[in-house]
Amino acid sequence: MINVSNLSKTFTNHPVLKGIDFSVQQGEIVVIIGPSGTGKSTLLRCLNYLETPTTGTIQIGPIKVEAGHASSKQITQLRQQSSFVFQNYALFANKTALENVAEGLMTVWKEPKQQALATSMKILEQVGLGDKAHQYPAQLSGGQQQRVGIARAMAAKGEVILFDEPTSALDPEWVDEVLAVMKQLARSKQTMIVVTHEMQFAREVADKIIFMEGGHIVEQGPPEQLFNAPQSERTRAFLARAMKG
Amino acid sequence: MNFDFIYTLELFPILLKYLGVTMQMALIGFVIALVLAVAIAVVRVFAVPVLNQVAIVFISFFRGTPLLVQLFLLYYGLPQVFPWLVGLDAFSAAVIGLSLHFSAYMAESIRAAILGVDRSQMEASLSIGMTKLQAMQRIILPQAARVASPSLMNYFIDMIKSTSLAFTLGVAEIMSKAQMEASSSFKFFESFVAVAIVYWVVVVIFTQLQHRLEIHLNRAYVK
Ligand SMILES: Nc1ncnc2c1ncn2[C@@H]1O[C@H](COP(=O)(O)OP(=O)(O)OP(=O)(O)O)[C@@H](O)[C@H]1O
Numbered sequence: 001m002i003n004v005s006n007l008s009k010t011f012t013n014h015p016v017l018k019g020i021d022f023s024v025q026q027g028e029i030v031v032i033i034g035p036s037g038t039g040k041s042t043l044l045r046c047l048n049y050l051e052t053p054t055t056g057t058i059q060i061g062p063i064k065v066e067a068g069h070a071s072s073k074q075i076t077q078l079r080q081q082s083s084f085v086f087q088n089y090a091l092f093a094n095k096t097a098l099e100n101v102a103e104g105l106m107t108v109w110k111e112p113k114q115q116a117l118a119t120s121m122k123i124l125e126q127v128g129l130g131d132k133a134h135q136y137p138a139q140l141s142g143g144q145q146q147r148v149g150i151a152r153a154m155a156a157k158g159e160v161i162l163f164d165e166p167t168s169a170l171d172p173e174w175v176d177e178v179l180a181v182m183k184q185l186a187r188s189k190q191t192m193i194v195v196t197h198e199m200q201f202a203r204e205v206a207d208k209i210i211f212m213e214g215g216h217i218v219e220q221g222p223p224e225q226l227f228n229a230p231q232s233e234r235t236r237a238f239l240a241r242a243m244k245g
Numbered sequence: 246m247n248f249d250f251i252y253t254l255e256l257f258p259i260l261l262k263y264l265g266v267t268m269q270m271a272l273i274g275f276v277i278a279l280v281l282a283v284a285i286a287v288v289r290v291f292a293v294p295v296l297n298q299v300a301i302v303f304i305s306f307f308r309g310t311p312l313l314v315q316l317f318l319l320y321y322g323l324p325q326v327f328p329w330l331v332g333l334d335a336f337s338a339a340v341i342g343l344s345l346h347f348s349a350y351m352a353e354s355i356r357a358a359i360l361g362v363d364r365s366q367m368e369a370s371l372s373i374g375m376t377k378l379q380a381m382q383r384i385i386l387p388q389a390a391r392v393a394s395p396s397l398m399n400y401f402i403d404m405i406k407s408t409s410l411a412f413t414l415g416v417a418e419i420m421s422k423a424q425m426e427a428s429s430s431f432k433f434f435e436s437f438v439a440v441a442i443v444y445w446v447v448v449v450i451f452t453q454l455q456h457r458l459e460i461h462l463n464r465a466y467v468k
């Protein structure tokens with residue numbers, strides 16, 4: 001269970017998030033959409049404490065953190081409740097695909113190496129990369145790297161996986177294989193929060209869509225409602241533009 | 246020209262007996278310098294309060310004064326002020342002086358290498374719940390090592406040559422032996438040619454090793 005309340009983030013005099021409230025149930029797939037520069041990435045990064053929020057509280061699973069009052073131990077605990085899939089993959093360049101996935105199990109969760117590697121191999125097979133286990137990131141295609149990125153996030157034992165535009169850095173030919181892995185994850189009821197411009201994916205997979213604009217949540221609801229009967233004029237205008245191209 | 250070839254050849258086995266001391270100073274000194282340098286670099290990168298300021302002054306001093314002056318200060322100067330240092334032997338003093346001196350330079354090149362590692366590597370580490378220190382140790386430093394290794398190897402080679410200054414403290418290493426042989430035989434040219442050749446060969450060997458190490462460290466980045 002995830003609960004975010006009154007979350008705001010100001011970058012030196014530049015307010016980006018202006019009081020965000022939402023919650024996510026276990027197993028729910030939430031897709032965040034909205035225009036560029038609206039604070040979608042900043043919101044995800046705050047959930048993972050890659051950015052320090054200015055105000056608000058974030059609760060993920062049993063860990064609750066209040067902005068401005070978080071010890072570094074609490075921050076690490078909060079981070080352990082979520083994992084992040086980056087737009088540019090951000091795989092550990094000095095580690096093989098398998099080691100990328102196993103790293104968290106070994107270093108964070110102190111699993112014995114053999115056990116961690118065995119678990120990681122299974123996860124890599126789930127994303128269809130069992131045969132690439134011993135390749136380094138530089139030797140993989142963009143799509144393969146991003147699938148390793150997802151495998152690494154799956155291994156992290158968090159409540160939720162956060163995806164920040166996981167397909168937008170990819171050559172078009174690799175987009176489908178990454179979306180396929182994400183759909184498979186969604187079917188397994190992995191809680192996910194996904195920022196994406198892939199409207200088709202959002203419509204198909206999401207339980208809930210959040211439309212953000214100008215640092216606010218303008219509207220949220222199930223995809224049928226947002227896509228077919230948006231309540232807000234701004235949502236309607238955004239979707240009209242997004243659908244066109 | 247009047248070059249005693251046989252004398253020079255006969256000098257090699259005599260000098261080589263002292264090469265061990267020279268290499269011990271360089272290797273022990275380098276290991277200590279490396280540990281210190283990594284610690285200093287991490288302190289600088291994380292801007293740890295107080296320690297960061299200490300590190301800045303430390304680096305400035307050891308880069309701003311000659312190694313010979315540092316060695317003399319340590320071996321001849323400090324024991325006058327701190328009597329507990331009187332027992333410090335010349336070999337240890339040389340090793341300590343060399344490591345402090347080179348750690349200052351190495352810290353800066355390690356720091357630059359750490360800063361050169363893409364920010365996303367730290368973020369990815371934090372995102373799966375690692376602490377900053379774990380990220381440093383497991384992800385950032387290994388990548389920085391690859392970037393820094395050519396310059397660190399250069400410092401090591403420089404260090405091997407700089408051990409020759411230890412003869413001014415009275416350490417029995419190859420330079421001091423060459424000097425002794427030269428003054429007793431008056432064959433200065435032959436003696437110093439011989440010792441130069443020994444240093445040169447050692448440096449060439451380590452340059453080869455450096456090359457292999459780089460290939461090894463680059464293996465993850467070859468397409
Ligand atoms: N580290 C930062 N320092 C200052 N400003 C920042 C920083 N990161 C983001 N911003 C600003 O915050 C605003 C929101 O950025 P953010 O990346 O969250 O938008 P986004 O909704 O993810 O956009 P996009 O769809 O283009 O990815 C932008 O105006 C951006 O310039």
Ligand SMILES: [Mg+2]
Nearest residue numbers: 040041042165
């Ligand atoms: Mg973004």
